Amino acid sequence: MIEAVGLTKRYGAKTAVYNLSFQVRPGTVTGFLGPNGSGKSTTMRMILGLDAPTSGHATIGGRPFRSLPNAPRQVGALLDAKAVHGGRSARQHLLSLAQLSGIPARRVDEVLGVVGLQEVAARRSKGFSLGMGQRLGIAAALLGDPQVLLFDEPVNGLDPEGILWVRNLMKQLAAEGRTVFVSSHLMSEMALTAEHLIVIGRGQLLADMSVKDFISANSADFARVRTPDTEPEQREKLTAAIGEAGGQVTPEQDGALRVTGLPLPRISDLAHGADVRLWELSPHQASLEEAYMRMTQGAVDYRSTADPRAGLQEVPAGYAPQGGAPQGYAGGPGYAGGPGYPAGQPGMPGQVPAGVPGQGQPNPYAQPDPYAQQAPGAAPGPGYPPPGQPQGHPYGAPASYGAPHPYGQQPAAPMPPAAPAQPVPTAPAAMPTPHNEDAR
Numbered sequence: 001m002i003e004a005v006g007l008t009k010r011y012g013a014k015t016a017v018y019n020l021s022f023q024v025r026p027g028t029v030t031g032f033l034g035p036n037g038s039g040k041s042t043t044m045r046m047i048l049g050l051d052a053p054t055s056g057h058a059t060i061g062g063r064p065f066r067s068l069p070n071a072p073r074q075v076g077a078l079l080d081a082k083a084v085h086g087g088r089s090a091r092q093h094l095l096s097l098a099q100l101s102g103i104p105a106r107r108v109d110e111v112l113g114v115v116g117l118q119e120v121a122a123r124r125s126k127g128f129s130l131g132m133g134q135r136l137g138i139a140a141a142l143l144g145d146p147q148v149l150l151f152d153e154p155v156n157g158l159d160p161e162g163i164l165w166v167r168n169l170m171k172q173l174a175a176e177g178r179t180v181f182v183s184s185h186l187m188s189e190m191a192l193t194a195e196h197l198i199v200i201g202r203g204q205l206l207a208d209m210s211v212k213d214f215i216s217a218n219s220a221d222f223a224r225v226r227t228p229d230t231e232p233e234q235r236e237k238l239t240a241a242i243g244e245a246g247g248q249v250t251p252e253q254d255g256a257l258r259v260t261g262l263p264l265p266r267i268s269d270l271a272h273g274a275d276v277r278l279w280e281l282s283p284h285q286a287s288l289e290e291a292y293m294r295m296t297q298g299a300v301d302y303r304s305t306a307d308p309r310a311g312l313q314e315v316p317a318g319y320a321p322q323g324g325a326p327q328g329y330a331g332g333p334g335y336a337g338g339p340g341y342p343a344g345q346p347g348m349p350g351q352v353p354a355g356v357p358g359q360g361q362p363n364p365y366a367q368p369d370p371y372a373q374q375a376p377g378a379a380p381g382p383g384y385p386p387p388g389q390p391q392g393h394p395y396g397a398p399a400s401y402g403a404p405h406p407y408g409q410q411p412a413a414p415m416p417p418a419a420p421a422q423p424v425p426t427a428p429a430a431m432p433t434p435h436n437e438d439a440r
């Protein structure tokens with residue numbers, strides 16, 4: 001078991017981790033989530049004795065990492081896949097680690113096989129791709145066949161096959177009774193891999209609970225309702241009836257309606273009463289990604305801003321695609337609140353912004369903000385602007401999911417302190433004053 005007790009780390013004026021306490025238990029994969037710069041790597045480094053806490057302590061199996069007898073046989077970690085001697089081959093790298101820890105050389109070939117690097121074992125690691133480097137780092141973590149494993153972003157750079165492999169590996173390691181602590185920004189992946197979550201924001205604990213509980217505590221259930229596509233007046237009648245009954249209706253991209261604030265039987269009765277036929281009435285729960293975005297909105301330090309493209313208004317002749325910008329882009333209908341594209345801001349004539357889907361593709365940003373519609377009496381999410389204030393689309397937060405935002409990320413003004421949307425078992429203490437400056 002891994003245990004953190006009151007873990008705090010300050011780098012000069014920067015508080016990277018503050019009063020963090022949690023346990024990571026054996027037998028399950030525990031996901032470690034938090035926005036960029038929230039302190040995940042710092043926490044892992046303190047657990048592994050690579051950084052000394054300013055206060056508090058971390059133990060593995062009841063002892064600080066540094067006092068564990070033969071620690072590499074008990075704990076394996078992937079923190080930075082690039083931290084290898086590039087001039088050494090994969091096999092040499094693993095052999096040197098094995099020798100340092102008294103691990104037999106034949107184990108090196110075993111782990112090379114496990115991570116699928118046998119064919120390139122003799123190649124210098126400096127020529128490795130990002131994904132190959134990750135595999136080598138995972139091999140190093142597995143070398144001592146440890147009971148406790150920590151992985152910082154293990155799927156970073158892996159192809160879909162590699163991601164699936166890591167997912168199954170993590171689950172298998174946990175099923176063998178090991179303690180598996182893994183950080184990731186890929187929510188969909190975390191939802192499939194982890195059973196338990198530790199979520200931090202600005203160095204503080206935001207949640208410590210099962211994935212299932214996290215999603216239900218941080219998401220509003222909704223119903224999807226669909227009326228006959230050919231009869232728009234049915235849709236309007238139903239929208240009016242639901243509104244009168246106190247429900248909130250948000251149109252979905254595919255023509256269906258997202259309804260919050262009313263139970264399914266009530267929606268059915270309202271449709272019946274309004275003489276509206278239904279083609280679909282189904283219950284839905286938000287994804288881990290939506291729940292995560294909702295919880296961490298107020299604890300995000302790095303947000304992208306709109307790209308004003310000052311001085312770039314002239315489009316070189318012959319550059320603009322024929323037919324102008326597709327409908328619905330910057331400032332167009334359905335585009336309000338997209339990342340970096342505030343409603344009403346004109347786009348460049350004739351140019352499709354990079355990273356925005358082209359014509360014929362669904363525009364993920366054209367969806368109305370599902371969180372804009374709150375159930376009556378529902379508490380707003382953390383950092384959620386009060387009604388009347390401009391609201392960023394929840395997916396307008398900085399790219400935390402592997403791919404960088406096409407327009408880069410810029411530090412924004414200090415964000416308001418994070419507060420949980422709804423009571424959670426481990427409510428954070430008061431947030432320390434946020435420091436955006438990086439003392440590194």
Ligand SMILES: Nc1ncnc2c1ncn2[C@@H]1O[C@H](COP(=O)(O)OP(=O)(O)OP(=O)(O)O)[C@@H](O)[C@H]1O
Pocket residue numbers: 011014015016034035036037038039040041042043438439440
């Ligand atoms: N050695 C250091 N010196 C100064 N500041 C540091 C140092 N290490 C981390 N920090 C700061 O501490 C904060 C937490 O960083 P950390 O790398 O732990 O976050 P993270 O959650 O792992 O981020 P990411 O998801 O982007 O990898 C950041 O503001 C970072 O700049």
